[in-house]
Amino acid sequence: MIVDAHHHLWRPERGYTWLDDPDLAAIRRPFTPQDLGVELARAGVRHSVLVExxxxxxxxxxxxxxxxxxxxxxxxxxxxxxxxADVADPDLAATLRAYRGLRGGELLVGVRSQVQGEVDPDYLDRADVRHGLATVAAAGLAFDLVVRVDQLAAAARAAQAVPELRLVLDHLGKPRIDAGEPGLRAWLGPFTELAARPNVTCKLSGMVTEAGAQWTVEGLRPFVAAAVAAFGTDRLMFGSDWPVCLLVADYAGVLDALRQALPPLDPAAVAAVFGATAVRTYGLAAPS
Known part of the structure; x- marks a missing residue:
C-alpha cells in the first residue's frame, strides 16, 4: 500500500495569488479531486493526505x-x-473546533502555517507561536513544518519545547539541492539537530522542485541518504508535492525518483516510507 502524504488541490481564482508568479504558469490552473484520482490510480497510490x-x-x-x-x-x-491555520492566532483553539464541526471535520489530521513566509528565522521561538503549537497538540493534531533551512534550528527548539506535539517536516526543510555539496553542507547540521527530536517526522517530498529542472536521481541521493540516517525509515514518509512537482517532473517520475534514490532497504522499511509512517503519524483511517 502506498500513501502519498503530501499533495495539493486548488482553483487559482479562489485566492492562490502566489501562483501569479510568471515562473509558475505551468501549474496556474485548477487541480481537482478528479485530476488527483487519475494520477494516483496510474501510480498505484491508494491513499493520500491533502495539504493546504x-x-x-x-x-x-x-x-x-x-x-x-x-x-x-x-x-x-x-x-x-x-x-x-494561523499558529499565532489567539483564537486558534476555536478555529480548530470550528474545522472539526465542518462536513468532513473528522478527517482533519493536522494543520499548517506558512512559516516559510516569515522573515524572522526564529519565528517559531515566539511565545504566541509556542502557545499555538501547544494548542495544536492539545487538539490531538499534527503540525506540518514548511520552513526554510535557516528556520530549522528554531524548529528543533520548538520540538523540544512542545514534546507532546507531532511535528512533520515538509520537503526536508527545503535544502538547496540544486547547489549540490554546498547545499548539503548548509542544511545537514540543523536538519540532523531537528531529527534528534523524537516527536518529529519528515516527508521525502518536494525534492525534485528544490533540485530544479536539471534534477537527477544522483543529485537527490545524498539528501535522501542523510534523511534515512537521521530519521530512520520509521519517521520518513513519501510525499509527491503534486501538482507543484509538475514544474519539473510528472507524478510517476517523482515516485520513481524516490524509489531509486533510497538506499537498499528491507521490505518493512520500504513499507514504512511508502505508507506505514504516514498512517501512524496522521492517524489515517487506512488499512495497514
Missing amino acids: GGRCHADEAAEHLGHAADSAANGGPIAGVVAW
Whole structure:
C-alpha cells in the first residue's frame, strides 16, 4: 500500500495569488479531486493526505474537508486533510473546533502555517507561536513544518519545547539541492539537530522542485541518504508535492525518483516510507 502524504488541490481564482508568479504558469490552473484520482490510480497510490496550498484562508479548510468527505463516501483516496491555520492566532483553539464541526471535520489530521513566509528565522521561538503549537497538540493534531533551512534550528527548539506535539517536516526543510555539496553542507547540521527530536517526522517530498529542472536521481541521493540516517525509515514518509512537482517532473517520475534514490532497504522499511509512517503519524483511517 502506498500513501502519498503530501499533495495539493486548488482553483487559482479562489485566492492562490502566489501562483501569479510568471515562473509558475505551468501549474496556474485548477487541480481537482478528479485530476488527483487519475494520477494516483496510474501510480498505484491508494491513499493520500491533502495539504493546504498557500491560500491562507479558513474557507480553504471547508473546501478541502468537503473533498475528503466526498472521497471517503465514494471509496476515494483522500484519507486526511492538513488544513491552514494561523499558529499565532489567539483564537486558534476555536478555529480548530470550528474545522472539526465542518462536513468532513473528522478527517482533519493536522494543520499548517506558512512559516516559510516569515522573515524572522526564529519565528517559531515566539511565545504566541509556542502557545499555538501547544494548542495544536492539545487538539490531538499534527503540525506540518514548511520552513526554510535557516528556520530549522528554531524548529528543533520548538520540538523540544512542545514534546507532546507531532511535528512533520515538509520537503526536508527545503535544502538547496540544486547547489549540490554546498547545499548539503548548509542544511545537514540543523536538519540532523531537528531529527534528534523524537516527536518529529519528515516527508521525502518536494525534492525534485528544490533540485530544479536539471534534477537527477544522483543529485537527490545524498539528501535522501542523510534523511534515512537521521530519521530512520520509521519517521520518513513519501510525499509527491503534486501538482507543484509538475514544474519539473510528472507524478510517476517523482515516485520513481524516490524509489531509486533510497538506499537498499528491507521490505518493512520500504513499507514504512511508502505508507506505514504516514498512517501512524496522521492517524489515517487506512488499512495497514
